[in-house]
Amino acid sequence: MSLRRRIITDIMIWICLLMFMGVSMPSRLPVVVLILPFALLFAGCYGLWGVLQEIRVRYFAGSKPSNRLGITISLSAVLLLILQSLGQLALRDVITVIAIVCIGYLYVARLTVVKRGDG
Secondary structure, X not given: OOHHHHHHHHHHHXXXXXXXXXXXXXXXXXXXXXXXXXXXXXXXXXXXXXXXXXXXXXXXXXXXXXXXXXXXXXXXXXXXXXXXXXXXXXXXXXXHHHHHHHHHHHHXXXXXXXXXXXX
């Protein structure tokens, strides 16, 4: 996907998120619909990650990190926001999420290296 198309797609996601949050009242929405802003936020963060990586690869450096890191960072940010919106966010929760993300990321990276080495 070209850089211009990525930027336009990401801007549209952020506009949809802002419009949804500006127009809707959470107290009047069904519980299932309350998941939508978090999904849009994840898509927006991941899209922004993709745009920044494309700019970095195109103009500054040659190598591109894996998409797994972008998914991990975006998902962690959304998870912390969900905990905060439920009133359950504390320092120990942040430390726990960071530890789980780091251990999980290293485990998946190790598993991927082992699979490539076997084949």
